[in-house]
Amino acid sequence: MIINVARKELKSVFASPMGWVILSLLMFAFGTQYLNAVNDYFAVMSGAMRPAERTGVTQFVGQSVYGLASFIMLFAVPLLSMRLISEERRSQTLPFLFSAPISLTEIVMGKFLGLVAFLSILIVFIFAMLSTLNIWSDIDFGFLVANSLGLILMVASFSALGIYFSSLTQQPVIAAILTFIALFALMMLDRYFAGDPNNIIGSLSLTRHFQSFSSGLIDTADIAYFVLFAVTFLTLTVRRLDADRLRG
Amino acid sequence: MNNFTVEAIELTRLYGGREAVSNVSFTLSKGEVLGFLGPNGAGKSTTMKMLTGNLAPSHGSVKICGIDMIENPKEAKALIGYLPEMRPLYKELTVDEYLAMAARLHGVNSSKVKAAVEVAKERCGLGHMSKRLIENLSNGYQQRVGIAQAIIHSPMVVILDEPTVGLDPIQIRDIRALIREVGRDHSVIISTHILPEVEMVCDHVQIIDKGKLVFNGSIDVLKRQRVGDKLLVGLRNAPDAKALLAINGVLEAEAVSAGMMRVRFEGEANPAEAIVQAAVSQGWGLYQIAPDQTSLEDVFVQLTYQEQAIPAEQAAA
Numbered sequence: 061m062i063i064n065v066a067r068k069e070l071k072s073v074f075a076s077p078m079g080w081v082i083l084s085l086l087m088f089a090f091g092t093q094y095l096n097a098v099n100d101y102f103a104v105m106s107g108a109m110r111p112a113e114r115t116g117v118t119q120f121v122g123q124s125v126y127g128l129a130s131f132i133m134l135f136a137v138p139l140l141s142m143r144l145i146s147e148e149r150r151s152q153t154l155p156f157l158f159s160a161p162i163s164l165t166e167i168v169m170g171k172f173l174g175l176v177a178f179l180s181i182l183i184v185f186i187f188a189m190l191s192t193l194n195i196w197s198d199i200d201f202g203f204l205v206a207n208s209l210g211l212i213l214m215v216a217s218f219s220a221l222g223i224y225f226s227s228l229t230q231q232p233v234i235a236a237i238l239t240f241i242a243l244f245a246l247m248m249l250d251r252y253f254a255g256d257p258n259n260i261i262g263s264l265s266l267t268r269h270f271q272s273f274s275s276g277l278i279d280t281a282d283i284a285y286f287v288l289f290a291v292t293f294l295t296l297t298v299r300r301l302d303a304d305r306l307r308g
Numbered sequence: 309m310n311n312f313t314v315e316a317i318e319l320t321r322l323y324g325g326r327e328a329v330s331n332v333s334f335t336l337s338k339g340e341v342l343g344f345l346g347p348n349g350a351g352k353s354t355t356m357k358m359l360t361g362n363l364a365p366s367h368g369s370v371k372i373c374g375i376d377m378i379e380n381p382k383e384a385k386a387l388i389g390y391l392p393e394m395r396p397l398y399k400e401l402t403v404d405e406y407l408a409m410a411a412r413l414h415g416v417n418s419s420k421v422k423a424a425v426e427v428a429k430e431r432c433g434l435g436h437m438s439k440r441l442i443e444n445l446s447n448g449y450q451q452r453v454g455i456a457q458a459i460i461h462s463p464m465v466v467i468l469d470e471p472t473v474g475l476d477p478i479q480i481r482d483i484r485a486l487i488r489e490v491g492r493d494h495s496v497i498i499s500t501h502i503l504p505e506v507e508m509v510c511d512h513v514q515i516i517d518k519g520k521l522v523f524n525g526s527i528d529v530l531k532r533q534r535v536g537d538k539l540l541v542g543l544r545n546a547p548d549a550k551a552l553l554a555i556n557g558v559l560e561a562e563a564v565s566a567g568m569m570r571v572r573f574e575g576e577a578n579p580a581e582a583i584v585q586a587a588v589s590q591g592w593g594l595y596q597i598a599p600d601q602t603s604l605e606d607v608f609v610q611l612t613y614q615e616q617a618i619p620a621e622q623a624a625a
Contacts, residue, residue: 061415065413068413072401075401155394156410157394159361161382161383224583
């Protein structure tokens with residue numbers, strides 16, 4: 061049943077040009093970044109004389125592309141997640157889902173997975189694009205896998221937060237703005253508490269937990285953080301929708 | 309074991325402190341069509357939302373084919389097809405896509421989805437609209453898609469909230485025929501403002517006003533109220549009421565306006581012929597005689613404005 065809801069969401073995204081436009085625009089941005097990074101690699105490395113200054117091509121290009129990707133997702137996810145529930149609320153299509161034999165958890169999970177599946181297309185494309193470096197070089201696939209996993213987890217957390225804000229309002233734009241502000245604050249927390257690495261508030265920051273992935277390290281603590289983050293907001297969304305049924 | 313398809317037990321819904329629906333109880337058996345009547349804001353839609361699990365009742369419970377909506381919502385919802393007042397259509401999809409999605413979400417086996425979509429389209433007369441975007445369909449066709457969506461998984465209970473709004477007369481006739489057809493082997497609950505419609509398609513009628521059930525009974529009870537025991541007689545030289553009372557079978561006679569008299573008679577003894585004879589022989593100048601029917605509207609108004617007129621218990625028989 062979750063799959064059916066997810067299918068419905070994917071179908072809605074691709075039924076309008078929006079899904080295609082977003083995919084192609086983002087891929088264009090990532091492709092440009094990739095090309096620039098490869099060019100820069102030669103420029104930088106030819107200037108780096110000592111071995112300590114040299115980095116591998118995977119790390120150099122990968123960090124550049126994944127860094128941009130995580131930043132762009134900050135804008136892309138709110139735009140995609142904003143309509144998930146608020147649009148249904150506004151066009152009064154929620155009763156269609158509520159009166160079908162599916163639970164609220166399944167509805168929310170389905171919508172969440174639909175969005176993450178859509179964004180995963182981008183992550184798979186980025187992975188494939190970076191893999192092409194392997195044609196003339198010997199790249200570190202482990203690094204790419206760690207980065208892709210980190211990006212998927214981060215995007216999933218963004219989406220969960222986006223769905224929650226979408227369930228609070230009837231106006232998709234408000235949902236998008238709220239999501240963006242919340243995500244931006246969570247990304248920036250890291251900056252404010254940079255001086256004190258052990259600060260608890262600082263460790264709530266999304267960026268800090270993405271950092272280990274971006275250096276190629278898969279840390280279970282960071283995975284747990286992202287999973288908990290997503291689960292928290294999905295649970296809140298289910299509760300918000302349940303309140304609709306109870307309070308009307 | 310009873311075979312009620314829908315059982316509503318003392319449904320109550322509070323909004324703030326106000327009771328939008330209070331203490332509504334009724335049952336519906338297989339093969340019955342129930343009409344839900346009531347003025348705006350009477351609680352029709354709220355009741356329907358509670359029946360379909362879209363809204364939790366403050367008190368009371370709903371059972372669909374014996375399955376409790378609150379305890380086993382998934383099983384109960386699988387037996388219901390619901391068309392809310394606002395059509396829940398995803399306008400960016402085509403008719404086929406939307407109906408296939410509805411079938412899958414209602415648990416139709418994936419090998420049977422296509423067949424189910426075809427049957428639903430056929431029943432709602434949507435065959436030639438398959439590839440059109442719902443957004444581009446006319447109001448009436450969108451309504452049909454809404455109905456198709458509600459019957460696609462051949463549910464035991466079909467609940468339609470004002471299904472004929474926005475349709476042209478031919479479409480309305482089709483939809484009524486469809487409701488009757490669905491009502492043969494399933495149960496149907498419809499709400500409407502159009503009173504003749506209730507008379508045409510429903511076996512049972514419920515009139516709800518200010519959240520309370522004011523009438524619950526067979527359509528025949530309502531019809532009996534309506535087919536009156538009165539005659540409207542037009543006389544150019546109207547005599548005294550006493551002269552009319554002298555005719556056999558006449559119980560009451562009163563002047564409605566100049567030259568018009570309303571005559572109430574006893575049961576089956578229709579004194580029309582006797583009145584005509586008397587009028588001719590005594591030169592009253594008869595120019596019109598017709599049964600004086602209380603319209604369904606009158607009955608409706610009577611019930612919703614003077615609740616005490618027919619106590620619900622008595623009518624429920």
